Amino acid sequence: MKKQSLTYLLTGIIVLSSYTVSAQDSVLASANGIKVPVGYKNWRVIGVSHRTDNNSLRAIVGNSIAINAVQTGNTKPWPKGSILGKLVWHDSQHPHWDEATVPGNLSHIEFMIKDSVKYNATGGWGYARWKGMKLTPYGKNASFANECFNCHKAVENNDYVFTKPAELP
Amino acid sequence: MKKQSLTYLLTGIIVLSSYTVSAQDSVLASANGIKVPVGYKNWRVIGVSHRTDNNSLRAIVGNSIAINAVQTGNTKPWPKGSILGKLVWHDSQHPHWDEATVPGNLSHIEFMIKDSVKYNATGGWGYARWKGMKLTPYGKNASFANECFNCHKAVENNDYVFTKPAELP
Numbered sequence: 001m002k003k004q005s006l007t008y009l010l011t012g013i014i015v016l017s018s019y020t021v022s023a024q025d026s027v028l029a030s031a032n033g034i035k036v037p038v039g040y041k042n043w044r045v046i047g048v049s050h051r052t053d054n055n056s057l058r059a060i061v062g063n064s065i066a067i068n069a070v071q072t073g074n075t076k077p078w079p080k081g082s083i084l085g086k087l088v089w090h091d092s093q094h095p096h097w098d099e100a101t102v103p104g105n106l107s108h109i110e111f112m113i114k115d116s117v118k119y120n121a122t123g124g125w126g127y128a129r130w131k132g133m134k135l136t137p138y139g140k141n142a143s144f145a146n147e148c149f150n151c152h153k154a155v156e157n158n159d160y161v162f163t164k165p166a167e168l169p
Numbered sequence: 170m171k172k173q174s175l176t177y178l179l180t181g182i183i184v185l186s187s188y189t190v191s192a193q194d195s196v197l198a199s200a201n202g203i204k205v206p207v208g209y210k211n212w213r214v215i216g217v218s219h220r221t222d223n224n225s226l227r228a229i230v231g232n233s234i235a236i237n238a239v240q241t242g243n244t245k246p247w248p249k250g251s252i253l254g255k256l257v258w259h260d261s262q263h264p265h266w267d268e269a270t271v272p273g274n275l276s277h278i279e280f281m282i283k284d285s286v287k288y289n290a291t292g293g294w295g296y297a298r299w300k301g302m303k304l305t306p307y308g309k310n311a312s313f314a315n316e317c318f319n320c321h322k323a324v325e326n327n328d329y330v331f332t333k334p335a336e337l338p
Contacts, residue, residue, distance in 0.1 A: 027338075041337060044211060045228045045256070050219040053268035059214045059228060059335075087214070089335055096323045096331065099222035103335035135338050154265045162265065166228075166258055166272035168210060169196075169304050 027135045030128035032142040036135065037063065037111055040085050046070060047166040050101060055091040057103050060084060060163045070165040077124070077159040082114040084163065106133055112148075112161070122149040123160045196304045199297035201311040205304065206232065206280055209254050215239060216335040219270060224260040226272050229253060229332045239334040246293070246328040251283040253332065275302055281317075281330070291318040292329040 029035045043061035050057050062070065066082040069075050078084075092104030110129035113119070119126040127148035129138035138144060152160040198204045212230035219226050231239065235251040238244050247253075261273030279298035282288070288295040296317035298307035307313060321329040 042213060045214055045230065047272055048217045048226050048228050048258075049263070049272075050226060050270040051266075051268055052270075057217050057219060059217050061214065087335075087337065089217075094218070094331065097220075099220055100331075101219045101221075102333065103216055103218075106336040106338070109338070130338075133336060133338050162263065162269075164271065166256075167275040167302060168256065169275070169278070169299075169302050 027130065028137050030130070030137045030144075031139045032126065032128065032145055034111070034113065034126055034128035036109070036128075036130060037083055037085065037113075040083075040109070040111070043067075043085060045166075046084065047163045049163075050091075056107055057089050057091060057101060059087045061087065075159065075161070075165070077116075078114045078161065080114055080116065083111055084161065085109065085111045108132065108138065109135070110138075112152075122146065123152065123156070125149075125152070125160055196299065197306050199299070199306045199313075200308045201295065201297065201314055203280070203282065203295055203297035205278070205297075205299060206252055206254065206282075209252075209278070209280070212236075212254060214335075215253065216332045218332075219260075225276055226258050226260060226270060228256045230256065244328065244330070244334070246285075247283045247330065249283055249285065252280055253330065254278065254280045277301065277307065278304070279307075281321075291315065292321065292325070294318075294321070294329055 027036050040061065043063055044067050045059060046062045046066070047060040048058060049060065062085070063083040065079055066084055069079050069082055087109050088107040089103030090105050090107050091101050094100035094102045108129050108131045113126040114124060115126060116124035122145050127145045130136060131138055155162050196205050209230065212232055213236050214228060215231045215235070216229040217227060218229065231254070232252040234248055235253055238248050238251055256278050257276040258272030259274050259276050260270050263269035263271045277298050277300045282295040283293060284295060285293035291314050296314045299305060300307055324331050
């Protein structure tokens with residue numbers, strides 16, 4: 001396929017996707033005013049992880065600013081506007097492969113948005129999480145972000161980000 | 170951001186990405202003639218998995234035909250042209266979170282391409298794998314695909330696909 005045709009094709013897909021995601025305008029904002037980022041399901045994979053303390057599998061994705069930062073090695077600190085997303089599923093055992101853990105039900109989706117001024121109180125990152133397929137905002141009031149921040153302090157030297165971008169050719 | 174602006178922005182990103190991926194034209198084809206699919210790093214996530222038999226973490230991604238099949242529940246069988254990709258990393262322990270397994274070095278990337286006629290001998294799927302960051306083709310001759318197929322026979326009732334698409338809102 002020629003490059004131009006590929007571009008048109010992909011543009012069509014993206015346009016279609018942006019309309020699909022618009023349906024999430026109806027999802028409630030987080031208590032700190034953050035909304036589910038538009039188009040996050042189209043974002044490129046930065047990493048994956050498996051946690052045995054809460055038995056969950058994660059895909060870590062990033063918006064275009066974050067991906068560009070990864071590709072240029074510009075993540076200390078991450079540039080303004082970077083958004084990292086975690087898509088988190090409860091562990092499930094693969095029915096035909098005993099040693100494989102695969103996604104069960106969705107646990108939650110969560111995002112961290114870089115803006116050193118706006119989110120200065122929480123290390124320069126704004127945090128938000130939505131639970132389950134109904135995308136119920138996590139946290140009763142805006143102070144929930146302190147809970148996120150307290151945990152992320154463990155990786156202060158990595159600009160408060162746990163994820164190390166995975167190696168890809 | 171208005172939808173039109175978003176479209177232009179995303180088009181720009183995709184164009185840029187397609188140029189980046191073109192660099193992989195230099196990667197050797199698999200012994201059965203399959204090439205690394207263009208743009209696979211932009212594909213949407215279908216699932217993730219963690220295998221303890223070979224200590225690896227995986228992101229499973231799909232091309233637009235596969236993603237459309239997932240969204241419309243049209244995966245038994247998957248439509249012609251569907252491509253599923255697995256990006257596979259060796260396990261590593263997160264340096265600041267003992268109970269988290271995260272990607273270490275890249276193990277390999279692998280793809281299965283649906284074409285019931287062309288790949289009739291291996292269940293309607295063409296298989297290919299490239300090892301490590303140098304993307305060395307796996308398999309000395311085209312018969313390597315039998316090894317893939319023999320393993321995938323365990324999920325014959327799922328059109329030879331291990332991955333069950335993960336729940337996403």
